[in-house]
Amino acid sequence: LAKGMGKGDWQRYQSDLASAMVQRLEMRTQLHEAIEDEQFMLQYQPIVELADQRVTGVEALVRWQHPTRGLLGPFHFVEAAEESGAIVGIGAWVLGEALRQFAAWKAADPDTTLRYVSVNVSPRQFRAADFVEQVRAALIEADARPEWLLLEITESLVLKDADKVVQDLRALRAMGVRVAIDDFGTGYSSLSYLRQMPVDVLKLDKSFIDDILTSRQQHALVDAIVTLAGNLDLAVVAEGIEEPGQMLALDAMGCHYGQGYHFARPLWPADIPAMTASVRPAAVSA
Ligand code: C2E
Ligand code: MG
Ligand code: MG
Ligand code: MG
Secondary structure, three states: OOOOOOOHHHHHHHHHHHHHHHHHHHHHHHHHHHHHOOOEEEEEEEEOOOOOOOEEEEEEEEEEEEEEEEEOOOHHHHHHHHHOHHHHHHHHHHHHHHHHHHHHHHHHHHOOOOOEEEEEEEEEEEOOOOOHHHHHHHHHHHHOOHHHHEEEHHHHHHHOHHHHHHHHHHHHHOOOEEEEEEEEEOOOHHHHHHOOOOOEEEEEHHHHHHHOOOOOOHHHHHHHHHHHHOOOOOOOOOOOOOOHHHHHHHHHHHHOEEEEOOOOOOOOOOOOHHHHHHOOOOOOOO
């Protein structure tokens, strides 16, 4: 028995453990059914140009319409899906759906301000042997241009067997697809390391943005990252902008793009065209 644990605590611990295992198994089965039943849906969060707040892209964010638990965000299932491998099928669906939707927006409004759709790719999905081919096939199937697609990968992916990853990133970029490092700053990679990575965009994690108005150090750090990224020809998207002051500070630093509740929350597809028509009736607020 762990120190300080009574017999009752121990039994409770054991039964908690057992029910956690049952829940995981249940989740696995449900995830597989969910792919077949098409229970996944996408919301899209605008990414704006800070200078004029025009919506230049959207990030596709997966949701699960669970049969009994209601609409679930990724926090509730992406980790389990990554562990079980279900994320490979989910990710393939997300990629196809996001490209189909984006092609439809482009077709409906040739003057849309939208230039790209950003799609999250899990490490397991990226490592699947034929990922590059999957992307190529999805583009063809959706009749989408490669420039319309921005793939978001994580620092952790880049840090493990870098050679293979670099090779695949090069193949994707040769196709015309762009690549972003998502949640930059939460992992262990450095900008000097990133320089060797064939990526186009750096998405600065929300945790870096949160304190830029209240902490001089945090402000200085973000300022330095934005400058360095610019020198490395990387575009920077600041994530999680919630206040106008943050937007102004980032714009002053030379950060060109932002995303966050200040501009818009993740939206259902039907709400996107009104925000991306070339002439908008009024400024958009969240
Ligand atoms: P992420 O890629 O960093 O996406 C941004 C997350 O931050 C989204 O949460 C978004 O709703 C939230 N967010 C945006 N602006 C703000 C803000 O101003 N304040 C706050 N508090 N939050 C903000 P969401 O949709 O819950 O997604 C969470 C994570 O799940 C994503 O983080 C991404 O890592 C993962 N994810 C989402 N969709 C997919 C997918 O299709 N495939 C994979 N593999 N992962 C996904
Ligand atoms: Mg993302
Ligand atoms: Mg992100
Ligand atoms: Mg994030």
